[in-house]
Amino acid sequence: xxxxGGGFLSYxxxxxxxxxxxxxxxxxxxxxxxxxxxxxxxxIIAIGSYNCENLFDTEDDPNKMDEDFTPTGSxxxxxxxxxxxxxxxxTVIQKMGTDVTPDGPAxxxxxxxxxxxxxxxxxxxxxxxxxxxxxxxxxxxDVRGISTAMLYNPKYFKVLKAQPVRVPIETIxxxxxxxxxxxxxxxxxxxxxxxxxxxxxxxxxxxxxxxPGRKLAAKVDKHIVDSLTGVNPNAKIILMxxxxxxxxxxxxxxxxxxxxxxxxxxxxxxxxxxxxxxKKGVGTESYQGExxxxxxxxxxxxxxxxxxxxxxxxxxxxxxxxxxxxKMGKDKGLPHRSFTISQVWDNGYSDHFPVLIYLVEKK
Numbered sequence: 608x609x610x611x612g613g614g615f616l617s618y619x620x621x622x623x624x625x626x627x628x629x630x631x632x633x634x635x636x637x638x639x640x641x642x643x644x645x646x647x648x649x650x651i652i653a654i655g656s657y658n659c660e661n662l663f664d665t666e667d668d669p670n671k672m673d674e675d676f677t678p679t680g681s682x683x684x685x686x687x688x689x690x691x692x693x694x695x696x697x698t699v700i701q702k703m704g705t706d707v708t709p710d711g712p713a714x715x716x717x718x719x720x721x722x723x724x725x726x727x728x729x730x731x732x733x734x735x736x737x738x739x740x741x742x743x744x745x746x747x748x749d750v751r752g753i754s755t756a757m758l759y760n761p762k763y764f765k766v767l768k769a770q771p772v773r774v775p776i777e778t779i780x781x782x783x784x785x786x787x788x789x790x791x792x793x794x795x796x797x798x799x800x801x802x803x804x805x806x807x808x809x810x811x812x813x814x815x816x817x818x819p820g821r822k823l824a825a826k827v828d829k830h831i832v833d834s835l836t837g838v839n840p841n842a843k844i845i846l847m848x849x850x851x852x853x854x855x856x857x858x859x860x861x862x863x864x865x866x867x868x869x870x871x872x873x874x875x876x877x878x879x880x881x882x883x884x885x886k887k888g889v890g891t892e893s894y895q896g897e898x899x900x901x902x903x904x905x906x907x908x909x910x911x912x913x914x915x916x917x918x919x920x921x922x923x924x925x926x927x928x929x930x931x932x933x934k935m936g937k938d939k940g941l942p943h944r945s946f947t948i949s950q951v952w953d954n955g956y957s958d959h960f961p962v963l964i965y966l967v968e969k970k
Contacts, residue, residue, distance in 0.1 A: 608723060609743050609769055648970040652763060652796065652918065653704030653963055655712035655926070656804075656847040656904050658892075659696050660945050660957035661753070662729070663721040665689050671752030673721065675950075682950050692945060693725070695956045697732035700758070703926050704963050710738065712963065713763035713795065716804035716847040716904075720744065720756045730758065738762075743791050745771040748784035755789045755804040755848060767799075768792040774827050776808070779819045788827055796968075798843065798917035800910075801835055803828055805848030807858070818858075821851060825858035832863075832907065836875040841914055844907035846877065849959065851901055854882040865905055874908040880923040880964070881905075891925055891960040893941045900925075904964045918966040926961040 663676035665686055676684040704711050720726060723744050730740040740758045743766060747754030759766065771787035789804040805828065808820035828846055835842040852858050859865050859879060866872045867882035881903045890898030910920045933943050943955035 608745055609741070609766055649967045650796075650970055651708050651921075652966045652968075653708050653712045654845060654847070654904060654966065655700075655703050655715035655961055655963045656718070656849075656902055657696075657699065657703075657715060657961035658718040658806075658849045658902060658957055658959035659720060660959065661719050662692065662696060662717075662725050663689075663752070664724050664728075668722075668752055671721075672750050673752045676721075682946060683952070688952050691952075691954060693728055693732055694734070695945070695954070697729060697734040699926075699931065699956055699961060701734040702928065702930075703961055704965075707965060710760060710762065711735075712758075712760075714757065714759045714802065714845075716789075716802065717756045717758060718804075718806045718849045719753045721752050721754070722746075726756055726758075741766075743769040743789065745769075745787065745789065747786055748773075749786050750783060753786070753806070755786055755806050757789060757791055757802060757804050759791075759793075764793050764795050766791060766793040772803075772827060772831065774808075774820075774824045776820055776823065779823055781820060785820060785824065788824070788831070790831060795918060795966075798915070798968075800843045800845060800918065801831075803831060803844070803846045803848075805846065805850060807848070807850045807852060809851050818856075821856070822858045822862055824850075825862035829863055832877065836907065836909075839909075840875050841909045842907060843909040843913065843918065844877075845904060845910070845964075846906075847904040847962075849902050853899055853901060854879055854885045854903060859903075863905070869911055872908045872911045874912050876908045877905050878908065878911050878920065879903065879905045880920075881962075884923075884925070889925060891927075891942075891962060892958055902959055902962045904962055906964065910966070916969055918968050921965045921967045923962065923964045926963055931956055931960060 667677050675681045678685045726742045738760050742758050744756040769791045772790050774785050776785050785808045786806040791802045807824040810817050865877045865879035872878045885900040890900040891902040906920045913919050933941050942958050944958040945955045947953050
């Protein structure tokens with residue numbers, strides 16, 4: 608379904624400011640060629656991914672297990688809480704990437720979205736309404752009713768095709784359906800780019816017992832990538848979302864065969880900039896005192912070794928700004944989540960930090 612939305616620990620803290628300064632110098636200033644002494648300017652686009660932590664409406668869907676997120680449910684999810692939740696998520700989207708590009712993310716994959724109503728309400732929030740975000744979303748098979756979605760700024764992106772791709776979880780003996788992969792193809796400022804928004808099966812029941820479900824989701828992703836690069840080896844593909852797996856997991860390393868070094872990436876391969884970040888100890892969410900980097904954005908070799916002088920991968924960051932962190936207590940420094948562990952509204956944002964990648968193109 609495509610609808611108009613109502614008019615619609617990054618690098619280590621010690622290095623963050625240096626990296627951003629260098630990056631801004633690269634894209635905002637000119638690159639002077641030693642050979643020709645000519646000034647080269649670049650355009651830049653930000654692509655984001657964000658787990659919104661249970662962005663539900665307040666109504667009970669009789670076909671889904673969403674009762675906890677209603678006014679009489681365990682979270683006491685009243686219209687007032689919903690309104691504040693929308694404002695908080697919109698504030699995050701408003702600020703993402705704007706220290707590099709004033710329009711923020713041209714495209715952002717969203718996870719844990721209940722339906723198109725919350726998307727319509729989200730893009731109408733005053734913090735982001737001026738960007739005229741539109742969205743792609745399809746009804747989810749997930750029993751709780753959480754799904755993936757994609758916001759896009761029509762100033763930068765035009766949808767050519769959008770569809771859900773099923774993850775056949777029953778083929779590995781599991782009966783509880785999981786989220787589809789949202790597949791969207793379109794023109795990113797004139798360049799054909801394919802997006803895959805994911806929310807792989809959770810670790811409910813234990814990591815080992817649940818791992819086959821995530822490997823199956825990775826196989827679905829790999830099949831899409833192989834199908835696209837089989838037709839066009841230079842296809843530009845962006846795979847994003849909450850994988851519920853770290854960058855060193857079997858699904859990422861073995862199934863997707865994701866590479867950690869740009870020099871190792873062939874044109875039909877997948878590059879994952881988060882592998883080395885994770886090895887440095889940074890993450891997007893914390894569980895039992897340990898950082899995990901389960902929110903990732905990967906790109907195909909077509910965005911690393913592109914031949915058409917259009918959009919090319921440049922950099923990645925975890926958007927872990929101070930306003931998104933807990934300021935005190937045992938959870939100091941962790942994402943300021945919406946609700947406390949006892950399900951009391953805490954006026955937070957999400958239990959995940961968003962992630963961003965940046966693409967550049969010669970002017």
